[in-house]
Amino acid sequence: MNVRLHVWRQQSANAPGKMVQYEATDISPTMSFLEMLDLVNEGLVAKGEEPIAFDHDCREGICGTCSLMINGVAHGPNEATTSCQLHMRSFHEGQDIYIEPWRARAFPVIRDLVTDRSAFDRIIQAGGFVSVNTGGVPDANAIAIPKPDAEAAMDAAACIGCGACVAACKNASAMLFVSAKVSHLSLLPQGKIEGSRRATAMVAQMDLEGFGSCTNTQECEAVCPKEISVASIARLNREFLKASVESSH
């Protein structure tokens, strides 16, 4: 099959960018979207042009590196699917495909489709952990955890930190990402103890990084490749409110 690509090209963080058109020819429907880009890049290199820079690594939907806005949708048309798991059979012959980077003030473009998402790491560094050192911890079965709680914690912990939620949000809010980590840890007895401190610190760092506010449009949930529920946002709000009440005492 053949498709026509319109790709955001930008030399560096401060250079102006623009959409550039490329023809992707002789594409197999069994190719992944990124393999299609590999092929286009091989063609560019053969002509001595610089290939399209894009982030990718595991190519099996778990590392969270790939981050493409495809026809205006974070990670493209398929539900619960990262860009790397998307296959060309999801597109039709002759289709125009627009490929852009995540767009958010807190995720500046480094080059072409590659953005800097280190803001997410700094949010985790602010409080996305349980404060235990290595060694001297109780036996793993010392604290029984109800299965439904463990399952709900796992649902939230499945977040891959790709940033699609931010890219999809009209306010570039990071609430789904932050709330997934807060939910994961606050649902478990090990994480409950510092729940208030965690919620306060992570929200403060989120604001500092320049992410926007949440206005409950739920676009984040719709694009999340790991199907993180907006129920976690409610949980974060509860933790945050609880922390504010506690601190006012």
Add this chain to the structure above:
Amino acid sequence: MQLDAKVPAGNLESKWTRHKFDMKLVAPANKRKKKVLVVGTGLAGAAAAATLAEQGYQVEAFCYQDSARRAHSIAAQGGINAAKNYQGDGDSIYRLFYDTIKGGDFRAREANVYRLAEVSVQIIDQAVAQGVPFAREYGGLLANRSFGGAQVSRTFYARGQTGQQLLLGAYSALSRQVGCGAVKLHTRSEMLDLVVHEGRARGIIVRNLATGQLTRHVADAVVLATGGYGNTFYLSTNATGCNVTATHRAYKRGAGFANPCYTQIHPTCIPVSGDHQSKLTLMSESLRNDGRVWVPQKQGDKRKPADIPENERDYFLERKYPGFGNLAPRDIASRSAKEACDSGRGIGDSGLGVYLDFSAAISRLGKPLVAERYGNLFQMYEKITAENPYETPMRIYPAVHYTMGGLWVDYNLQSTIPGLFVAGEANFSDHGANRLGASALMQGLADGYFVLPSTLGNYLAENSTPALSVDAPVFQTVQGEVEAQVQKLLSIQGTRSPSSFHRELGLLLWEHCGMARDKAGLEMALRKIPELRKTFWQDVRVTGSGAALNQELEKAGRVADFLEFGELMCLDALSREESCGGHFRTEYQTEDGEAKRDDANFSHASVWEYQDGRAPVMHKEPLVFENVKLATRSYK
């Protein structure tokens, strides 16, 4: 090259406890003055960096990914072994030790493996304390599943994302230390060389992948936790960025490289679909708990799987290995699949595939329970193949997955270069010639959380490293060499992309140094690889410049190292004239096609020493078995 394994005296059970007491400690006030560089932020690297920082050392950590959370440990699916015996099914530290030694075909060091089994129980405690959401039973206690090569249920798991959850645990511990300023973390930073000064590892040269800038880092010790070399084959289950550069550069600076021919071909991966393929996707071994592997009995039977009646199917693992059935270890399961396909009974268009069938499990357990156990894996399979495994069997085929070989280390995880420590898949220490499922996560975390922080402390206590500046001549020289290579790659301006060379090398290795090897094939590969390398250095085309983000340049540097390292793999495979674990030499097999070990002549680790401009020299570390009796591995 001296290979002193430094295994402590005493009986197996007390070695580690006694050694921990015998090792010297660094006083808290002095820890603050010592700096350690940790390269790689997977399970081993993140765990080591976090733990060393908690203890008070200055730590700098490096990863090529844009975030420490994305290291390839994240992709491990099935689980992590630990000798907790929570199921009361007869497990013990000794049994885990024995299974691992036997699974590795008696090619690993006893004392290291025993220690691994011993600390395995602490790992689970640590992970739970960090909030890792392992699977649980309705009573609230931890659940276990079985895995290949074991007859007890000792594998802990978090759905099909165990690696992800354990890595996020280690990443959270690391992030906590970064947040409080105890670890300086460098992301998008690739180590391009090791700096050795006065015989000790003292620093590294790093390229910032976003800006192209080279930087120098000096320390009292260096830890490499940079993963395996599976991507030498081009197609593997590794992430596309995984590479051998850090360990290969350390080898070229004097670190012995052990058993590079030991590579693990994982039996259950999604088959190759075309020439465009950029990587292979693993389907967790845990699927073999409930999935049955089969091919048609007749050659060239192209009927749909549902149209092939039971009595015309060959459930070959169950037939050949009734004791373990579909849970035969990886090397054996892979080889059996290859045999079935070589005999013309492979399935799919290419004939390179076998079925993994869940219909019996679905009728026994019901679809909801199967979905609870494997739902995300089934979903992943369907995304890639557009086939629904609830309705039709999965098609699978073996693929390169893990590398048991790695930099040689002693009991303290120190390489042959003093001050250079190696952890996780990057070292050779625990899995012998074949790794059992769910043991990679165990080893990465054992090394990172529990072994390295003790042994590295002992090194720092025993050795006072003289002050060294990054402006010292040795740093200038090594950086100069790195710069020269970058410039050379950019200046060739030939006609072929780095990937095209990588693909060609991968095919050569898969053909001649893959699931089955023989003398003639290896000798041919040893002729062709240097030719390919020569062409690379004459005809590679790297676009762009070195002073910015340049993914072609990154690839070219990695391919240049793969082209050297692939030769070492073949050399090692040629010199090991026996079959053991993942290393199957067709000349050395039993009448019924099983691997034939030669304990009299090959019960050793082969350790290669780099020689500038000449063939490397092989040294041997004899493997002494004082506790287990060497036996022919049987899973029948």
